[in-house]
Structures are given as structure tokens and as C-alpha cells.
Amino acid sequence: MNRTPETLAGILVALVLSWYAMVWTPASQQKDLLPYVDGETVYPRDRSGLAKQGAEVYRANGCYHCHSQQVRQGEVEYHLLLTRTGNNSEALIGALKDNDLMFVDSNGTEKKVDEAKIELSLFLNSDDLNATTKNPDKPEIQKARELLDQLKDEESREDVFLLAALAQEKDKAIARKFLGLPQTMKGEKSQRASIELAGSLTWDEAKSKLQALKNANASAMLEPRKANSDNVQAALWSDVDKGWGLRRSVARDYLFDMPAMLGDQRIGPDLAHIGERRSDAAWHYRHLYKPREIHEKSVMPPYTFLFNKRMLKEGEALGADAVTDNNGKSIEPGYEVTPKPFAHALVAYLLSLRQPDVVPEAPAPKQMATRPEKKTK
């Protein structure tokens, strides 16, 4: 059988599939990805000149063979927090009821207080607020006062005020007076109050509940937390648990990396967030020159060729940029070891490796049991 054309066509089609999915689509998707801008925050920014040179040193010496630059993260669950009640009392309470969030079965005392807060802040947003002075005997206002009696402490009342998020200065003054609060806010209390409506939600549940609240003209936010699952993904939390990063690494973190040296081996620890984890340049010089000064059993080769070594004269003091051991003495007794420009650049690069908690696609999970790195000598 001569089926050359068919076979060749089959081969080409078969190859195009994976090429399209793994090469073409990611390349064109990433082309459109922009840094995240929020007011003053722009992330990521391109590296400084020195750090860029350092990336070249990192690449040229093959550091990427033993160090990865990517933090993994396991499953998160979402906690739904109400941050502003809006002005549509009926719709909000209906939405809360329909989504099994509140006003359904108020057994817990905690929940009752939260319900009171919600109802009160809805009240502050209603037209009845202006009536508090003119017509204090209105049944709605009587009810509001009863609710207010439940909130003994000033902090809860402050929460009510913040949840209402009134826009008009005049309304604010009336509301504060009604709540029995001083006209100016005391202390440094955060400008945002929140009531936890539900915890341990999956993304889909959280999304639909969030949408329902938004439709009721209220504002809510989702807070990601570490899920207590024991599936395959649970092991992925180890990176964040070790403090290697605040959150998982995402595509945006590598926008300006040329090349992006994500690494596929972890002979040593991950370096995605090393600039924050180890912000002391002297530590890096020490470690590069003599890794075993830091970790007794380190298998990292010493990068002595990145340093100059000079014998010290009798009684000569160490220079300011000399590499020292933990006790401030020269790392090579009798010698002065100073970093070459390559080492300066490499350390500048290492210090520039940071993945801060600013990108919206991967908010750092809260309530992390971050373990401080063990003290090394």
C-alpha cells in the first residue's frame, strides 16, 4: 500500500496539535500579559542594570541546574466577607437567606451580633436615618435602637458605621450621633470592616455567592485560605509553609525575565523569593564564597572565582567590602576576600528575586503557619 501523502499529512496534523497548544497559544497569551498596576503599585518592574547583569552571571554559570525559581501552592478555600451593605435592605437580606449565609437560623450568639450589625448598617443607609431626629418614634427607629442595644462595645458600632459606607458628610454625622460614637474616628482603626458570612467555600460556590451579594448592591470580598484537604495537591503547600514564598508563583512574576530560569531541580532551595527571605547582601557573599560556612553539609560548590583574595599585611585592617564570617572576621584568616564585579551583579540579582503579595490572581493565603527559617550559624 502506498499511503505516503496520508501518512505525511497525519504526521503533520499530529504534531501541529501539541505545537499549537504548548507553543503558539502560550506564546501569544503571554505576549498580551501586562504588569499589574494599582495606584502607585506596578508589578513586576524590570530589573535594574546591575541585577540584569547578575541574571547573566546566574545563567552563564548554570545556577539554574540546582535551584528552581517557582513556588508551588496547594488548594485554597475561600472565606466570604461582607464589606459594605449597600442600601437595598430587602434584596440583601433576601440574598443572604437564599444563599444560606445568614438570617436563616440564628442560633449562634456571634451570628446574632453580626446580623444586628448588618441590619443596622442597612438602616443607616435608608431614608429612616434622617427621621431619627425629627420622628424618633417611628417603629423602624425603635427597632434600630433595640438592635443597637445588642452592640455594647464601641468597636462593633464602628463596624456598623464602616459597613454602611455612607457617602454624604451630613449623613455620616447623623449616623455617628445615632450610634453614639464620637464625631471623629478614634485611633488607627482600619477603614474597612468585614463580617465573615461563610468559610471553606470552593471557588464556584464563592463566586455565585459573591455575585448574589453584588446583585443586592452590597460589597463583599473573598479571602483565600489554605484548605485542609489531603489530596494530591496538599503536598504542594510545603513551599509556602517553608517560607520560600508568600504565595504561588504566577505567570506575571516572570514578565521581564529573559530568560525565565524556572529551573527543574531542587538540589538547593527555591530562590523565587530569596531577595526577601535573605535580604542581607553580606550573607550572600559569605554563602557564595564558602557555602559550608552557612550549612555544614552543603553540597553547593564554592564560587571562589567570583572573588579577589589578597594576603593581609601585618596589622592591616579589613576593607569595608571584605567578605566576613559570622563573627565579623575575615572568611579566610590572614586574607582579605573581596567580591569581583560579577559577584556584585549576582548578589544584586539574587536580592531582586522577590514575589510580593500584590497580584490579584494569586493573593497570599491568610492564616498561614509560616515557619521562620531555622537559625543557621
Added chain:
Amino acid sequence: MIKENNSAPAPAVIDAACRVPVLLLFGSALLWLMTASALGVLASFNFHVPSFLADFPLFTYGHRASAAWTAMLFGFGGNAALGITLWMLARLCGMELKWPNVAALGAAMWNIGVTAAVVGLFMGDGTGQGGVDLPMYAVRILLLGGGLMAASAGLTCYTRSDSELYISTWHLVGGLVVLPWVLVTMYLLLGVDTARGVAQYSVVTWATSSLTQVWLGMVGLASIYYFVPKILGCPLYSRQLAQLGFYGILVLGGFLGVHVGAPVPAWIIRLSDFAAVLFVLPLLAVWWNIQRTVTIRPFAKSCDLTLAFVGVAWWSYLLVGVFTVLQPWLSVHTHFTLATVAIRHLLVFGFFGMATIGAIHFIVPRLVGADWDCQKCLRWSFRFAVVGLLLYVVPMVYGGVAQGGVMNGGGEYSNLPPTALNGMRVAFLGELLMLLASVMVLFNFARLILTHCCDCCNPIEILKMARAAREKGGVE
């Protein structure tokens, strides 16, 4: 055009026509195998003495590791794959190799390219892109060399006298299409107009996986499908199963290798996981096909050395395949660890390398016109290679799993844990044995060429052969 011609040239004539390029490729392949193994040993030695060669900026651990992998994949893998492709296509098409001189030139170019890549890596020109970090100027030369050989092979296939397309033919043609495709993509998206951010990661993963799983996979399977029926003297069990395996690997191969938790858009990870699970189909097809063929006439009854090599290759392929299929579940624990290195080596050396050495064992005497001088030496090198492979892969996987356990545990991780380090130290013995095996095969090859080749060649070919021998380190 395809001629319906029943008077195909005799095998001996076909062999004579492709002698120079194929011997050049095989010789270089064996030389690169030895180089790669030696570089690997030098790299691994760092885990005994971390400060080994630390004062030489040219020979950092990273440089040695990159050079060892590049020499293995492009030096050994490339030369051997192209050598097998040229010889086997000529045989299967019943056609003398077209433009053998062009192919020989291509082979020389390819080796210049690999040499440039390895030297460039030592000089710090690596691109930093994981599995395919060879410098881009070397990729250009590789493309040219590969293109010349592909032209020769393609033309041979196009003008063939035997219009039947055999199973091995598809695989070889598939390999010939994949290679330039990957090289061009690498050159354009990692060199000329570098993809942005993590797109580089997915390009690199695709390229690495396409080169190892698809390209080397195609040529290795072509050898298995060719030699098992040929030596056992019975037809392959099923053409349909082979077809399923063939297209399965072509379609799925490029998707493989993205690990769970990678910082790429989630759909890429899902897609890769999905492909890994589907990979069970081609794997089963390959397994069942060979399994049935061998049941008809068992492997064990034959004491043919080629078949022994091919048998080990088949087993390695199945092991790698099982590991591949389980990737979605395993990669959480094994990615970033020594286990991935071991499995990669099992694919490139255990599967492809063993299949290739089996093929060389079969092909070279036919090209030279004389049998191996020392079958015993080759039998020993087979044993060394198998024991070395076991001694390398088992401790590395064990150490890698232990490493993954510590990495995913709660405690501090600043270094390889002792279990992994000890596994690596045992694996070092395995590496030494594999190096020994490659030296023995190379030595036998050189001896065969030097003692037998001069009788049967015309003066021009003797000159060429002398050049080839010099490149292989001979003393002629």
C-alpha cells in the same frame, strides 16, 4: 516518482551506498556517548567533593551538567538517530541512499554543531532554558546538518522502489519531521524572538518532550519494530496497534512534562495531565504488540545480542511509559528531584541508547563486511550497561523519592537530604559502569573499522574513512 520496480538492489549494494555517512554517524554517536558519560561522571563527582573544580570558571557544575546532557541528547542521540534513519530508510525503501556525500557532509555539520554547543556551554553561552539550553548559534549549525541528512533521506524515500510503507518507515519519517520542527521552533521562540515569561517554560517543556519522547521515541521504536520481527523471523503481531502507538505518541508526546504546581496558566497543566493519562493508549499498544510478537517466538530462546539490547530498550520504554502516565499523581512528589533525572536517563540511555547500540551491533558488520572481532567484549559491555543502568536508576529514583519527601515535608530544606545524597553516590557507580560499557563499544567499533575497512573501499572513501577515524579519536 514512485516506481513500481521489482528489481530492487540487493541489501549489500544498499549497504555499500550508505556506508560512509552511516559509519561516520555511528562512530560519532559512540564517541559522544563516551563523552557524555564522562562529563556526567565529572558532574556527579561534585556530590562526593562539592569543591571539585570549583576554582575553574569554565568547569562549574552547571556547565558540566549542561554539557553532559547536550552531548547525550544531540551528540549521541542525534548522531545515532540519524544514522539509523539513513540506513533503515534505505533498506526499507529498497533503494540506495541518494546523495550519500551530502548526508556525510550533513553528518559532519551536525558534529560541528554539537561540538560548538558543548564548547559554548563550557564558555557560559547556555541559554538557561532547562532541557534545551544549548547556545542558539549551535542550533543553526545543527539545523543545517540535520537538513542535509533529511534531504538525503527524504529523497531516498521519495524515489523508493518498494512502494510499501513499513511500520518502521512511518516512525523514521515521523522522526525526520519532528527534528527540524523542534529545532526551528526552539531557534525562533527561544533565540530570535524569545517568547515572553513563562511561555518560554512551555516552549522548553514542549521541545524537550518532543525531542526525547517523540523524536528519540520514534527512532527507538523503529529499531524495535524492525529488529524484533527480523531477528525472530516472524511478522509483527499487529500493524493497527503499531499505528495507534505511532499516532498516539506523535499527538501526545509534545504535551507531556508540565508538572503540577508550575507557574503557568492552569489549563496548560490540565492539558498536560490529560495527555499523560491518555499516553496509556500508545503505551499499551506498544507493549501488547511486542508482547504478542515475542510470545509467538520468545526472546529468551534467541541469544542474539542485538535482541538482548532491544529487549532492555523495550523494558525501559515500558517503565518510562508507566512513569509518564502516572505523572499527574507523581509529579507533586518527584518533580524537582533526582527521580526525574533518573527517568530521563532511563528514556535516553535505557530505551533509546540500548536500542541504538543493538542496532549498531546489527548494522555495522553489514556495512563493514566483517563480523565483530570480539563478541565477548560486546556481551560484557551489554552486561555492564544493564547493571550500570540498574545501579543508576534504582538508587536515583529511591533517593529522589526521599528527596521529595523531605521537600514536601514541613521541615527545613537547604540541601539534598542524606538519603538522596547516598542514592546519588551509589548511582555514581552505575554511571562509571555505563561509561565503561560505552568505552568498550567505542573501542570495538574503532577496531572493526580500522582493521577491516581498508580492503573494501575505493581510495576516496579510504580518505574519508581516515578522516572519520581521526574524528573518532583513532590514530590513523
